[in-house]
Amino acid sequence: MKAKKTVAILGAGITGLSAAKKLISMGFDVEVFEKEAIVGGLARSFSDPDGFIYDNGPRFIFSTLAEKLGISDICSSVQYYEYLYIGEKKYQFPLGFIKNPLYCISVGLSMLTRKFKSKPSHLQDFLYVYYGKKLSNDILIPLIEKWSGQPCDKVSIDFAFRLLPTSITYILYSLVKKLRRGKTEDYYRKSRYIVYPEGGNRRIFEALLSTPGLSVHVDQEPLQITTDNDRVTQIQFKDSSISPDYVISTIPIPSLHQIIDKKSVLLEYQTLSYRAISILFLKIHKNKVLEGLWDWFPESHLPFYRISEYKNADSRLAPKGKTLISVEFACSADSELAAFDATQLYQSIEEELKKRYQLSRSDIFEMKVERSFHAYPVLKKDTEQIHRTISHSTKLSNLFLAGRTGAFQYKMTEGCYQSAMDCAELIYAMEHKKDLNIDQGETATSSQNFSDSFGRPNAIPE
Ligand SMILES: Cc1cc2nc3c(=O)[nH]c(=O)nc-3n(C[C@H](O)[C@H](O)[C@H](O)COP(=O)(O)OP(=O)(O)OC[C@H]3O[C@@H](n4cnc5c(N)ncnc54)[C@H](O)[C@@H]3O)c2cc1C
Incomplete structure (x- = not known):
C-alpha cells in the first residue's frame, strides 16, 4: 500500500x-x-471554577463559520452594541453620532464631495475623503494610530477594508440592528449572523x-x-x-x-512587523459595568483602546452578581507597557475606571494579564x-x-x-x-x- x-x-x-x-x-x-x-x-x-468564560481575541464568530x-x-446569536468615548461625551456607534452636528456635517460633506476628490494614496487621505476631517481627527486617526503604532499617513490604504462604510444603506442597516436589539445579519453578507459558542x-x-x-x-x-x-x-x-x-x-x-x-x-x-497587545482581565463584584459589549477610547492620552464586558453579549459568561471586563492596550512588543504586570496595568488606568464607571480597587477581586506579541499585522x-x-x-x-x-x-x-x-x-x-x-x-x-x-x-x- x-x-x-x-x-x-x-x-x-x-x-x-x-x-x-x-x-x-x-x-x-x-x-x-x-x-x-x-x-x-x-x-x-479561558473558563474558570468561579464560572467565568472569557477570550483573548474573538468576542464573536460568524454563523457561517x-x-x-x-x-x-451550540452557538447562539449575541447582542452587540458599541460605544465611543470622546472627552466627556459618549456616543453609541454609529447612530449616536447624530447627537453631534459636527460629526454629521463631517460625514455628510464627505458623502457629497468624495466623487470629486482624487484617489488617496495613504490611509489618512482616505479617511479625510471618506469620513471627513472632524470624524477622522477625533476618532479614526487616533484609534488607528494606537493599533498600528504608526502615524496614519504612514499606514497603507489597505487597512480601509476593516472600516465601515458611510452610506445610506449602512445607516439603514444600523437602524434595523437597533430595532432588533443588537442582533442582525452581517452588513456585508446576507444570511450571516454574529454568534458565540456556548461555553x-x-x-x-x-x-x-x-x-x-x-x-x-x-x-x-x-x-x-x-x-x-x-x-x-x-x-x-x-x-x-x-x-x-x-x-x-x-x-x-x-x-x-x-x-x-x-x-x-x-x-x-x-x-513586516506586528503590533502587540496586552489584555487586562478584571473580575468584579458587580452585576454590570458597561452598557454595551464594547467601549472604544480613541483619545491618544489614554493607553488603552477598548474595554469589553462579555456578559453583556451573553449573560452566561459570568456568574450572577459578578462580571468581568477586559481592557486592551496596543503596544510594541519591546515596550514597557508590554512588560507591565496586571497591577501595573491596572494602576495606569485606575483613575479612568473610577471616572467612567465608578469602579474602584475594592470592586475588583482578581486581575490577570494576557499578552499577544503578534496580534495585528501592521499594514504600512x-x-x-x-x-x-x-x-x-x-x-x-x-x-x-x-x-x-x-x-x-x-x-x-x-x-x-x-x-x-x-x-x-x-x-x-x-x-x-x-x-x-x-x-x-x-x-x-x-x-x-x-x-x-x-x-x-x-x-x-x-
Ligand atoms: C483583540 C482581538 C480581537 C479579535 N476579535 C475577533 C472577533 O471578534 N471575531 C473574529 O472572527 N476574529 C477576531 N480576531 C481575529 C482572530 O483572533 C484571528 O483571526 C485568529 O485567531 C488567527 O488565527 P491564526 O491561526 O491564523 O493565528 P494565531 O492564532 O496567531 O495562531 C498561530 C499559532 O502559532 C503559535 N506559534 C507562534 N510562534 C510559534 C513558533 N515559533 N512555533 C510554533 N508555534 C508558534 C502561536 O502560539 C499560535 O498558537 C481578533 C483578534 C484579536 C487580536
Whole structure:
C-alpha cells in the first residue's frame, strides 16, 4: 500500500487546526506543532471554577463559520452594541453620532464631495475623503494610530477594508440592528449572523481537536528548518526531528525566517512587523459595568483602546452578581507597557475606571494579564508592495503560509478558516497534480478587491 504523505503544521491556532482537519480528510498524515502549552493562539479562551468564560481575541464568530466547523447547534446569536468615548461625551456607534452636528456635517460633506476628490494614496487621505476631517481627527486617526503604532499617513490604504462604510444603506442597516436589539445579519453578507459558542471559543478548539487521527504537540517550538534545493527536508525540535512532505506555517513570518537555513526564501518579508497587545482581565463584584459589549477610547492620552464586558453579549459568561471586563492596550512588543504586570496595568488606568464607571480597587477581586506579541499585522504604506504579494506559496515548493499571523493578513476567524481550506486544497492539488482554481496570490488587501475609486472595498473579504 502506498504510504500516506505527511504534512507538518506549525502553530495550533484556528488556521493550523482547521488545515489539519481538512488535510486528514484528504488522506494525509498530519502533525501540528505548537510553541505554547495551550492551543488556540489569538483565539485562545479561558473558563474558570468561579464560572467565568472569557477570550483573548474573538468576542464573536460568524454563523457561517459555526456551520463550517459543525458547531451551529451550540452557538447562539449575541447582542452587540458599541460605544465611543470622546472627552466627556459618549456616543453609541454609529447612530449616536447624530447627537453631534459636527460629526454629521463631517460625514455628510464627505458623502457629497468624495466623487470629486482624487484617489488617496495613504490611509489618512482616505479617511479625510471618506469620513471627513472632524470624524477622522477625533476618532479614526487616533484609534488607528494606537493599533498600528504608526502615524496614519504612514499606514497603507489597505487597512480601509476593516472600516465601515458611510452610506445610506449602512445607516439603514444600523437602524434595523437597533430595532432588533443588537442582533442582525452581517452588513456585508446576507444570511450571516454574529454568534458565540456556548461555553466560549474553546468549543471551537474542542471540535477541531476531536478530529480522528489528529496529532497535536504542544510546547514544541521548531528550532531549525533545513532545506535542500527548493524543498524543506527537515524540521528540528528540542528532542526530535521530522522530515515531512509538506509544511504549513501559521507562525509569525519573522519567527519562520529566524529558523530557516535558507534566509533568502523570506527575505523580503523582514520589514513586516506586528503590533502587540496586552489584555487586562478584571473580575468584579458587580452585576454590570458597561452598557454595551464594547467601549472604544480613541483619545491618544489614554493607553488603552477598548474595554469589553462579555456578559453583556451573553449573560452566561459570568456568574450572577459578578462580571468581568477586559481592557486592551496596543503596544510594541519591546515596550514597557508590554512588560507591565496586571497591577501595573491596572494602576495606569485606575483613575479612568473610577471616572467612567465608578469602579474602584475594592470592586475588583482578581486581575490577570494576557499578552499577544503578534496580534495585528501592521499594514504600512512603505511595505504595501510586499504585504500585497504574500500568498500561500513560497519560494520553497513544499512550504506554505496560511492564516492571519502566518500570511500577514488582517483576517478574522472565518477568513483564517478559508485560508486553511485554500492551503489544504493547494497541497492536495500539488500532490495529485491537479489544476486548481485557487487564487494563490490571495491577499485580503490586494487592490483588485477594492470596489470604488477611493479604495473603499465592497465587502470585508472573510
Ligand atoms: C483583540 C482581538 C480581537 C479579535 N476579535 C475577533 C472577533 O471578534 N471575531 C473574529 O472572527 N476574529 C477576531 N480576531 C481575529 C482572530 O483572533 C484571528 O483571526 C485568529 O485567531 C488567527 O488565527 P491564526 O491561526 O491564523 O493565528 P494565531 O492564532 O496567531 O495562531 C498561530 C499559532 O502559532 C503559535 N506559534 C507562534 N510562534 C510559534 C513558533 N515559533 N512555533 C510554533 N508555534 C508558534 C502561536 O502560539 C499560535 O498558537 C481578533 C483578534 C484579536 C487580536
